Amino acid sequence: MRKNLVVAIDGYSSCGKSTLAKALAKKLGFIYIDSGAMYRAVTLYFLRNQIDINNIEAVKQALEKIELNFHSRDYQSHILLNGEEVSEEIRLMYVSEAVSPVSAIKAVRHDMVKQQQRMGRSKNIVMDGRDIGTAVFPDAQVKFFMTADPKVRAERRFKELQSNGDTQTTLEDVFENLAHRDYADTTRAESPLTRAEDAIVLDNTNLTEEEQLKFALDRVEPLLKNLA
Secondary structure: OOOOOEEEEEEOOOOOHHHHHHHHHHHHOOEEEEHHHHHHHHHHHHHHOOOOOOOHHHHHHHHOOOOEEEEEEOOEEEEEEOOEEOOOHHHOHHHHHHHHHHHOOHHHHHHHHHHHHHHOOOOOEEEEEOOHHHHHOOOOOEEEEEEOOHHHHHHHHHHHHHHOOOOOOOHHHHHHHHHHHHHHHHHOOOOOOOOOOOOEEEEOOOOOHHHHHHHHHHHHHHHHHHHO
16 A cells, blocks of 8 residues: 555646646645656657667667656746756647657656656655556556547647747647547557546546646545545
C-alpha cells in the first residue's frame, strides 16, 4: 500500500488534462508532473539533432544525452531540457506533429516511465499523460480518464496556439493533427492510450475549469485522511 497519494490523469490530446492536473496539484499542495511535456522535450531534442527515429541504436544513444527536470514558478510547472527552459517551444505545432511517433518508440517509453516512477516513489503527485493509470502507476489510488468532443478540443488547442503567437496554423490544421494523434495514440503497440478499468471518466465538453476541478476534488479529498 502506498504511503503517498498518486493521482493519475489520462486522456486524449487537448482535453484539458494539464489544466486540471495543475489546478488539482495547486489546490492539494501536491507536485505536478507533466509527462506529456517529457515526451515533447525528447521529440524536440530529436528534431534539433536530426535523430532518425527508425534507427533504434541512434535513439538509445540520444536518450543517454537527454536530462529532463521540472521546476516550479508561480505555481506553474516548467520543463528543462539539458538545463534549457523549453516549456513554450515544445507546444509549437512542429513538435506536436512529431511527438506521436516518438512517443510510440519502446526505448523512449521505457526511459520516460523509469523517470516518472522515480518522481512518484515517495511524494504526493498529480501526473497527466496517456498511460499513467495503466503503465506508469497502475496502483494509483485515483485515476481519471478525460475526454471531450473533438471539435471542442480543436477549438481549445487553436486558441492556445493563437495566444502563444502562432498565426500560421489554422483550425483545420489543428483538427487534423488531433485526429492523427488520437489514431496514433490508441493504436500504437507500446502502451497505447486506453482507459484503466478503475478509471473515472471525466467528459468536460460542457464543463468549466472550475466544474471539472470540483469533480476531481470530490473524488480525491476523501482519500487525504488516509495519509495522516
